[in-house]
Amino acid sequence: MAAPDARMGNRPDLLTAALFLGIGVLGLVMSGPLEFGSLASMGPGFMPRLVCVLLVGVGLAVGLSALRSPSEVIEAIRVRPLLVITVAIVGFAFAATHLGFVLASLWLIIAGSLADPGGRWRTTLLLAAGLTLFGALVFVYGLGVQVPLWPV
Amino acid sequence: MEFVDLLMLGFGEAMSPANLGFCLIGALLGTLIGVLPGIGPTATIAVLLPITFFLPPLAGIIMLAGIYYGAQYGGSTTAILVNLPGEASSVVTALDGYQMARQGRAGAALAIAALGSFFAGTVATFAIAIAGPTLSSFALSFGPAEYVSLMLFGLLAATILASGPVLKAIGMILFGLLLGMVGTDAETGAERLTFGALELFDGIDFIVIAIGVFGFAEIITNLERSGSEGVGVAPLTRLWPSREDFRASWGAVLRGTCVGTFLGLLPGGGATLASFSAYSLEKKVSRHPRKFGTGVPEGVAAPEAANNAAAQSSFIPLLTLGIPSNNMMAMMLSAFMIHGITPGPSVLTNQPEIFWGLVASMWIGNLLLVVINLPLIGLWVRLLTVPYRLLYPAILLFCCIGVYSMNNRIFDVVLAAGFGLLGYLFRKAKCEPGPLLLGFVLGPLLEANLRRTMLITQGDPSIFVERPISLVMLLATVVLLGLMILPSFRKTREEAFQEDEG
Numbered sequence: 001m002a003a004p005d006a007r008m009g010n011r012p013d014l015l016t017a018a019l020f021l022g023i024g025v026l027g028l029v030m031s032g033p034l035e036f037g038s039l040a041s042m043g044p045g046f047m048p049r050l051v052c053v054l055l056v057g058v059g060l061a062v063g064l065s066a067l068r069s070p071s072e073v074i075e076a077i078r079v080r081p082l083l084v085i086t087v088a089i090v091g092f093a094f095a096a097t098h099l100g101f102v103l104a105s106l107w108l109i110i111a112g113s114l115a116d117p118g119g120r121w122r123t124t125l126l127l128a129a130g131l132t133l134f135g136a137l138v139f140v141y142g143l144g145v146q147v148p149l150w151p152v
Numbered sequence: 153m154e155f156v157d158l159l160m161l162g163f164g165e166a167m168s169p170a171n172l173g174f175c176l177i178g179a180l181l182g183t184l185i186g187v188l189p190g191i192g193p194t195a196t197i198a199v200l201l202p203i204t205f206f207l208p209p210l211a212g213i214i215m216l217a218g219i220y221y222g223a224q225y226g227g228s229t230t231a232i233l234v235n236l237p238g239e240a241s242s243v244v245t246a247l248d249g250y251q252m253a254r255q256g257r258a259g260a261a262l263a264i265a266a267l268g269s270f271f272a273g274t275v276a277t278f279a280i281a282i283a284g285p286t287l288s289s290f291a292l293s294f295g296p297a298e299y300v301s302l303m304l305f306g307l308l309a310a311t312i313l314a315s316g317p318v319l320k321a322i323g324m325i326l327f328g329l330l331l332g333m334v335g336t337d338a339e340t341g342a343e344r345l346t347f348g349a350l351e352l353f354d355g356i357d358f359i360v361i362a363i364g365v366f367g368f369a370e371i372i373t374n375l376e377r378s379g380s381e382g383v384g385v386a387p388l389t390r391l392w393p394s395r396e397d398f399r400a401s402w403g404a405v406l407r408g409t410c411v412g413t414f415l416g417l418l419p420g421g422g423a424t425l426a427s428f429s430a431y432s433l434e435k436k437v438s439r440h441p442r443k444f445g446t447g448v449p450e451g452v453a454a455p456e457a458a459n460n461a462a463a464q465s466s467f468i469p470l471l472t473l474g475i476p477s478n479n480m481m482a483m484m485l486s487a488f489m490i491h492g493i494t495p496g497p498s499v500l501t502n503q504p505e506i507f508w509g510l511v512a513s514m515w516i517g518n519l520l521l522v523v524i525n526l527p528l529i530g531l532w533v534r535l536l537t538v539p540y541r542l543l544y545p546a547i548l549l550f551c552c553i554g555v556y557s558m559n560n561r562i563f564d565v566v567l568a569a570g571f572g573l574l575g576y577l578f579r580k581a582k583c584e585p586g587p588l589l590l591g592f593v594l595g596p597l598l599e600a601n602l603r604r605t606m607l608i609t610q611g612d613p614s615i616f617v618e619r620p621i622s623l624v625m626l627l628a629t630v631v632l633l634g635l636m637i638l639p640s641f642r643k644t645r646e647e648a649f650q651e652d653e654g
Binding site for chain 2: 016030062086090092109
């Protein structure tokens with residue numbers, strides 16, 4: 001399918017520019033209170049500010065040339081895997097401390113499996129059980145990762 | 153002969169049953185991830201890095217190195233049998249390798265790839281053994297000014313030799329540098345860019361970024377591309393290549409080895425660049441360039457030799473100068489750091505068993521790969537039929553445990569999820585995440601050396617041009633920058649990366 005509009009603008013490059021500019025400006029704001037120092041004795045703010053200014057410069061250069069280049073669209077973003085995977089990981093993190101490794105791992109695999117809708121429940125549950133057992137044996141018992149197995 | 157003694161020391165270390173075992177595990181794991189599409193070696197090493205915590209330093213490093221070169225082997229197996237390069241550096245191998253397989257010569261192609269890789273690995277290992285001591289005694293004369301110039305050159309060269317737009321790569325390096333500054337400033341104790349979060353006072357862990365950007369973001373992107381199930385595997389035939397195959401490939405192996413060893417040395421010149429370059433060189437010197445892509449053995453031999461040679465020789469700058477030349481080496485650098493070893497010239501003099509043990513293990517690992525992999529090809533191919541749906545939950549779990557086990561805290565896991573999102577955004581923006589790791593690893597070194605230099609000279613930057621080694625590096629950097637701006641160079645560079653990609 002052709003691009004919906006025939007205007008100029010390379011969207012991936014514009015996104016790049018936005019990311020670089022955003023990060024650069026954020027870094028400048030955050031390193032604002034830090035002492036800049038001089039060349040002979042650089043303060044903690046010297047390098048961060050230098051790098052941020054360069055980053056803003058690069059962001060502007062990418063953005064300006066993107067505006068003048070032929071239109072290109074960003075690949076479609078599929079929300080499902082993005083959201084499901086992120087929620088599964090963050091859920092794992094909180095469950096691991098409060099509910100223990102076993103429940104956290106079961107959550108991670110069952111919730112994470114929803115990112116790909118093609119699976120059957122039976123295989124998912126078997127996979128979750130198997131991987132949790134494997135993880136508990138290898139990492140918690142075998143390698144001594146400090147995490148409770150069950151809710152405390 | 154001191155050289156022989158040192159080599160014997162290395163083999164003694166590498167041949168201990170435990171180290172031999174970890175070498176084997178690493179090589180097998182590497183082959184496994186090389187075979188399975190959708191998990192890169194960078195992500196795998198990131199996941200396994202925390203586990204090597206529990207191993208002695210040399211064993212851990214031997215295993216990680218094994219994963220790295222093992223992946224080059226595994227990638228070629230799937231490239232040849234199913235036209236599915238498991239790894240970026242095997243993309244060109246698929247061109248002629250898969251055609252050979254379709255003509256019923258899969259076995260010959262696999263054997264050429266394996267033997268060519270082994271030969272290249274042997275040569276590159278010797279290159280490390282020979283160049284190592286010379287380069288590191290040279291590097292001992294480096295002061296902070298030389299290191300600053302060297303790192304500037306390395307960072308810039310890495311962006312130019314890597315594929316993709318140069319400006320974006322520079323931006324990613326700058327972002328990496330910035331991430332490296334998060335935490336408490338080493339000299340003044342001031343807290344920087346921490347959002348006031350206590351957990352960030354010690355800085356961000358390399359693992360958190362690597363697993364977020366390579367592990368999590370890779371899973372999400374892979375899940376977007378559905379329908380990767382059911383691959384057609386070419387039938388396996390007799391393994392031994394014919395005499396004509398040998399005659400056709402030995403020259404290609406030699407040339408590929410040279411190209412690979414050299415490109416592996418350069419910053420940014422990893423295995424991928426080497427295999428692409430070797431393939432185009434082979435096409436240029438060939439008497440029948442038109443036949444390339446239809447299943448000529450040279451088209452398999454050259455890139456396979458080159459990517460393996462480069463995988464090995466890219467260890468040279470890391471081991472002798474302490475400067476990683478690509479993101480895989482950035483991973484290795486942080487692996488060394490975890491074990492309290494700072495790679496660089498002092499390792500050779502203070503801990504020769506580490507350097508020589510690793511070198512010897514690389515050769516042994518390459519031999520193991522040939523011996524174990526040819527008979528196991530059937531098994532690897534069957535693994536390919538495991539659908540991604542069953543694979544990614546396991547990767548997800550290992551990533552989470554890996555990040556958590558670094559510091560035993562959930563904050564890191566959440567932070568890694570955040571970097572996953574960021575990595576995903578950068579992928580959508582068509583920015584390669586590799587240079588970010590390089591910047592992150594080199595950032596603190598660069599800042600510390602720059603501050604030290606300026607402190608010594610009381611703010612006079614002329615030291616950078618007064619010291620000859622530093623001057624040479626800076627001149628090289630300027631030349632590179634100049635080339636970058638020249639439109640004709642930019643055009644050939646783009647063509648070089650586009651060639652053969654179709």
